[in-house]
Amino acid sequence: MKKILALLLLAVMLVSSMSFAVAEEKETIQVAYLLAMNAAEERDLVQDAVNERLAELGYDFQIEFVCIDFASWATQINLMLNDGSVDLFNAAFMTSLSMLADQGSLAPVDELFAQYGQGILDTLGEYIECARVGGVLYGAPKVNAFSSALMFVMDKAIADEVGIDPEAITDFDTLTEALKVVKAAYPDLTMIANGNGGAYLDTFDTDLLGTADPLGALMLGEDGESTTVVNYYESDTFKSMLEYAKIWSEEGFFMKDPLNAQDGSMAYLSNGQSFGSFVSYSDEATALSVQEKNIGKPIYAAQITQDAWATTSNVAGMTWCIPALSEHQVAATQFLNLLFTDASISNLVCNGIEGVHYVVTDEGNITFAGDLNPVTTGWPSGMGTFWPNICITYPWAPDAADVYDSWLASNETCQKSPALGFAFDSSVVSDEASACSTIVDKYVIALLLNIGDTDALYQSLLNELDAAGIDDIIAAKQAQLDAWAAN
Amino acid sequence: MQTAFKGIKRKLKRFFPLYVMMIPGLTYIIINNYIPLTGLQLAFKKFKYVQGIWGSAWNGVKNFTYLFKTGDAWTIIRNTLGYNLVFIILGTLFAIFVAIMLNEIKRKKVQQVYQTVILIPYLISYVIVSYITYAALGESNGMINNSILIPLGMEPAKFYTDPKYWPFILTSVQVWKTFGYSSIIYFASIIGIDKAYYEAATVDGAGTWKQITSITLPLIKPVIITLTLLSIGRIFYSDFGLFYQVPMNTGLLYDATSTIDTYVYRGLLETNDVGRASAAGFIQSVLGFLLVLGTNYAVRALEKDQALF
Numbered sequence: 001m002k003k004i005l006a007l008l009l010l011a012v013m014l015v016s017s018m019s020f021a022v023a024e025e026k027e028t029i030q031v032a033y034l035l036a037m038n039a040a041e042e043r044d045l046v047q048d049a050v051n052e053r054l055a056e057l058g059y060d061f062q063i064e065f066v067c068i069d070f071a072s073w074a075t076q077i078n079l080m081l082n083d084g085s086v087d088l089f090n091a092a093f094m095t096s097l098s099m100l101a102d103q104g105s106l107a108p109v110d111e112l113f114a115q116y117g118q119g120i121l122d123t124l125g126e127y128i129e130c131a132r133v134g135g136v137l138y139g140a141p142k143v144n145a146f147s148s149a150l151m152f153v154m155d156k157a158i159a160d161e162v163g164i165d166p167e168a169i170t171d172f173d174t175l176t177e178a179l180k181v182v183k184a185a186y187p188d189l190t191m192i193a194n195g196n197g198g199a200y201l202d203t204f205d206t207d208l209l210g211t212a213d214p215l216g217a218l219m220l221g222e223d224g225e226s227t228t229v230v231n232y233y234e235s236d237t238f239k240s241m242l243e244y245a246k247i248w249s250e251e252g253f254f255m256k257d258p259l260n261a262q263d264g265s266m267a268y269l270s271n272g273q274s275f276g277s278f279v280s281y282s283d284e285a286t287a288l289s290v291q292e293k294n295i296g297k298p299i300y301a302a303q304i305t306q307d308a309w310a311t312t313s314n315v316a317g318m319t320w321c322i323p324a325l326s327e328h329q330v331a332a333t334q335f336l337n338l339l340f341t342d343a344s345i346s347n348l349v350c351n352g353i354e355g356v357h358y359v360v361t362d363e364g365n366i367t368f369a370g371d372l373n374p375v376t377t378g379w380p381s382g383m384g385t386f387w388p389n390i391c392i393t394y395p396w397a398p399d400a401a402d403v404y405d406s407w408l409a410s411n412e413t414c415q416k417s418p419a420l421g422f423a424f425d426s427s428v429v430s431d432e433a434s435a436c437s438t439i440v441d442k443y444v445i446a447l448l449l450n451i452g453d454t455d456a457l458y459q460s461l462l463n464e465l466d467a468a469g470i471d472d473i474i475a476a477k478q479a480q481l482d483a484w485a486a487n
Numbered sequence: 488m489q490t491a492f493k494g495i496k497r498k499l500k501r502f503f504p505l506y507v508m509m510i511p512g513l514t515y516i517i518i519n520n521y522i523p524l525t526g527l528q529l530a531f532k533k534f535k536y537v538q539g540i541w542g543s544a545w546n547g548v549k550n551f552t553y554l555f556k557t558g559d560a561w562t563i564i565r566n567t568l569g570y571n572l573v574f575i576i577l578g579t580l581f582a583i584f585v586a587i588m589l590n591e592i593k594r595k596k597v598q599q600v601y602q603t604v605i606l607i608p609y610l611i612s613y614v615i616v617s618y619i620t621y622a623a624l625g626e627s628n629g630m631i632n633n634s635i636l637i638p639l640g641m642e643p644a645k646f647y648t649d650p651k652y653w654p655f656i657l658t659s660v661q662v663w664k665t666f667g668y669s670s671i672i673y674f675a676s677i678i679g680i681d682k683a684y685y686e687a688a689t690v691d692g693a694g695t696w697k698q699i700t701s702i703t704l705p706l707i708k709p710v711i712i713t714l715t716l717l718s719i720g721r722i723f724y725s726d727f728g729l730f731y732q733v734p735m736n737t738g739l740l741y742d743a744t745s746t747i748d749t750y751v752y753r754g755l756l757e758t759n760d761v762g763r764a765s766a767a768g769f770i771q772s773v774l775g776f777l778l779v780l781g782t783n784y785a786v787r788a789l790e791k792d793q794a795l796f
Contacts, residue, residue: 078759081536095759103759104535197736256627259647259737324537430763431553434754438559441753442738451648452739468557 027061029328029335032077032089034386035067042378043067045356050348057338061331081105084325087332090386091139092318096211100321101133102427107322107329110137116333119341123389127411129421130210130315139321140336143389145282145407146315147308147414150204153291154276155269156298158182158189169302172244179253182275191253193265193274198258198445200265202280204304205237207311209477210423215436215465216474220309220417227418227485229478231470233444233461242447242454249450258449270295282308282410289399293374308410311417320388339388350384350393352377358394364401366394422484429476432469439464530769534761550766559750567746570654570730571722574661575715581666583711586673587699602674605667613728620660620733650743653734657744661729669714676710677703712786712793720779723747723771747771 033043043065051062066086068076074094080086082105091100100106113120120140121128127146131139152175159166162185164178179191194200203214205221214232221237232238248254255261255274268274279301281287287301320339322332338345351358351366357379358366368377384390391404426433443461446452499506525540530550532543554560585605592598611619623630624646632643646652684702693701725746734744736753751767787794 074759099759103761104537257625257647259739260621260625260735430760431556434553434763435556435559438741438750438753439557442741444738446648446739464557 027328027331029061029063029087029326029331030066030080030085031063031335032080032086033065033067034073034090034092034383035069040067042352046348046352046379049353050345053342053345053348054335054338057342059331059334061328061334063335081323081325084323084327086323087326087328088320088322088336090142090318091321092386096423096426097131097138097316097319097321098133098210098423098425099427101136101138102425105324106138107324107326108136109139109322109333112322112329112333113137113140116330117337117340119337120388123340126421127310127315130312130423131319132421133423134425139319140340140388141315142318142320142385142387143340143391143408144315144318144385145286145410147282147310147410148202148204148280148314149282149303149308150202150305151279151281151284151287151301151303152276153269153279153287153295153299153301155272156300158186158275159300161185164300166300166302169304171304171306172240175302175304176244176247176251179248179275180251183251183253186275187252190255190268190274191251191276192248192255193268193277194255194258194261194449195265196262198261198449200254200258201241201278201448203232204280205307205309206232207309207417207419208313209419209481210312210316211426211433212313213433213437213440215433215440215470216424216477218417218419220307220311220415221305224307224309224415225418227481229474229481231465231474233440233465242450242458245448245450246454254449259445259451266291266294269299270297278304282407282414285406286410289403293396307415309415309417310411310420312420312423315420316423318386336388341389341392343392346387346389347393349387350380350390351396352379358396360394361397363397364394365397365399365403367397419481419484422481424477424480426473426476429469429473432472435468436465436470436473439468526765527769527772529762529765531766532762534765546762550760550762551770553754553763554750554767554770559745562742563745563747563750566743567723567725567748570657570661570725570746571718573658574665575718575722577658577662578665578669578718579711579715581662582669583673583704583707585666585670586677587703589670589674590677590703591695602671605670607667608664609668611664613726613732616660616664616728617732617735620656621735624656647735647737648739650740653740653743657729657733660733661726664729672714673707673710676707680706709793713795716779716782716786716795719782720775722778723775725749727752 047063047065054062066080070093073092077086077089077091077094080089081100091097091106094100097106109117117140123143124140127141128137131137131141152169154164154166158164159182162182164181169175169178182189183191192200203217205219206214207218207220208214209217209229216229217232217235218226218228219230219232219235219237222235255268261268265274265277266279269277279287279291281290281301284301284303288299291301292299320336322329322336326332339349340346347354354360355369357369357372357377359369360366368374380396384393391408393404395401395403439461443457443464447454447457447461529540529543531545531547532540533546533549534540534543538544589598589601592601608616621629624632624644626632626643626645626647629646631646636643644652646656680703684706685698688698688702725748727748730744730746731749731752734740736749737744747767747770751764755764783795
């Protein structure tokens with residue numbers, strides 16, 4: 001018995017070592033892919049199609065997708081950065097670009113892009129500057145409608161029934177009046193859904209200067225020209241939000257047990273538990289087209305803040321990078337260049353295979369092939385926006401064929417922060433930054449939901465931030481920003 | 488010298504098969520438990536991915552300073568040590584109590600049923616425990632507010648916004664979840680006690696209580712000491728699930744629920760800083776190690792035979 005077992009083991013080892021020997025013939029780059037639903041089953045299908053196209057174009061490398069699901073994305077990528085087992089990845093849902101660069105986990109790409117990535121540079125124009133940390137380029141932001149304004153999306157059926165005109169909602173005051181009307185008709189309905197843990201409002205009209213926390217920011221809504229870094233939590237914008245929060249909680253607009261919410265805010269709109277929710281998009285049409293698919297029922301979107309702003313944080317939130325330890329940096333750059341410029345490869349990764357996953361309609365947009373639907377389809381699964389350039393692919397019906405043109409146009413017309421392209425290197429104040437972010441976690445959600453004694457909590461927030469050294473962070477940001485502006 | 492060497496050689500020859508059998512286990516321990524110790528140096532380095540563990544530059548104690556940046560250092564150390572002390576004391580007392588009770592059940596079938604039932608909480612994941620807790624304490628649907636306090640005409644309690652309740656909640660949850668497991672360990676050593684002691688005691692006229700205090704407790708004392716020493720070694724660690732999941736990471740509760748582990752997790756979540764995470768781990772393991780040495784020394788001073796080493 002033992003002998004048979006030993007022989008079997010030996011056979012397994014031999015076979016597995018042989019298969020290793022066969023696989024290593026062509027340079028292969030590993031591309032990390034955010035897994036959604038059942039895309040993994042069709043990975044090979046799309047991968048083969050992409051490799052076929054690469055061979056057709058005369059490249060002598062091939063790609064392999066590494067599927068990682070959302071929950072383990074950051075952890076998994078971090079591990080892979082450590083041993084160089086990934087060659088191209090989207091640094092989304094991870095720590096900031098400047099932090100990754102500071103750890104030495106990203107390859108500097110200035111020369112690589114100049115030599116092999118001309119298409120990337122041409123596509124992004126000045127926006128590529130947002131992926132620069134301390135003067136060195138570390139990646140390519142994915143093409144997007146880069147600017148963002150605060151929107152309120154709401155259930156169209158209910159709004160029509162109680163006679164809300166979304167056009168008339170233009171700021172927080174008109175929104176509050178409208179919500180009062182809806183609340184009177186639907187007393188048990190939540191008006192403003194919040195997401196996981198109680199957050200319901202992104203920072204708006206604010207340039208976070210490339211960091212995730214608004215610890216030291218430019219208040220664009222108050223003065224769009226100014227390059228003076230201020231304490232966001234002492235700004236008029238934040239103070240006025242606290243006043244609205246008081247009104248909204250007294251009117252009963254918030255969810256019950258908001259802190260214990262475990263779903264994204266859109267889920268509550270989707271299942272009819274909430275009338276509306278705040279979102280951030282470049283314009284109302286984009287908010288509608290993205291969120292209507294997400295929520296699955298007709299909605300209105302009303303822009304609350306006046307201008308859509310492009311800031312470094314908005315642009316660089318999803319930046320495609322090449323790890324410092326990758327051994328295939330040239331091939332990775334060439335492939336990234338193709339993702340930015342080659343419509344057929346971009347369509348493959350964003351939408352799947354024509355005839356298998358989608359069919360092109362007469363209007364020039366695409367729809368599901370055969371009897372597939374958003375749930376049964378494998379590859380597309382709505383993940384197109386994860387890839388570098390969705391704007392050269394077919395849009396999904398009901399979006400018009402030229403929907404992405406309006407995205408690109410908005411990048412030309414939007415307001416640009418005076419610090420666009422500047423990203424703060426927070427490693428100089430990392431102690432202060434982590435101390436302050438814990439304090440922010442402790443108070444800000446409760447303050448914006450008006451839980452507890454807002455005035456006293458607000459004072460504690462300011463005092464504790466002060467003690468934790470927020471002024472040092474602001475001063476460091478100001479110094480780096482001034483130095484950046486001088487160049 | 489010569490003879491000593493000969494002795495070793497003779498032993499080696501004689502026990503050679505046993506030494507060979509030790510190799511796999513030893514290899515495992517060295518790879519899994521000793522080689523990673525070299526990673527402790529990361530606590531004093533500025534880690535860069537391209538340079539690796541050995542190549543990164545030293546940066547003194549800079550990785551440690553963030554822990555003491557705010558007054559939080561005191562809060563998190565107080566919480567970690569305080570909760571763990573309460574857990575060790577209450578948990579041990581409760582577990583021994585339950586183990587002795589189990590032993591007093593005379594019908595085998597009933598005893599087995601209890602033994603299984605008390606283990607169930609230990610097997611539930613903390614994520615699920617956090618929802619069970621939420622079902623009891625929530626404001627809009629929670630059992631305590633809606634089925635007890637409000638029908639009694641009392642003001643509903645805001646459990647998730649007021650830290651004052653949480654020392655009690657966390658302690659009850661922890662004891663409820665772990666007592667089953669630890670009482671099984673004590674129970675196992677109680678049933679290992681020679682029945683002859685109890686028979687002799689009964690003949691001499693000792694009652695149940697006398698038997699417990701004079702036979703059971705003294706005989707399981709070594710187990711109590713070992714388990715307590717082991718828990719003291721982990722006194723600077725906290726159960727992440729208990730302190731993060733059960734309060735649902737609610738900001739307003741941080742004063743009562745922040746421990747070293749959750750503070751480090753929250754502080755470094757955004758930055759993914761290997762050096763500072765190692766620094767926190769360094770403090771926890773080194774202080775825990777010193778505490779175990781200290782406690783063992785204290786035990787040895789009191790009763791030499793009971794000490795671990």
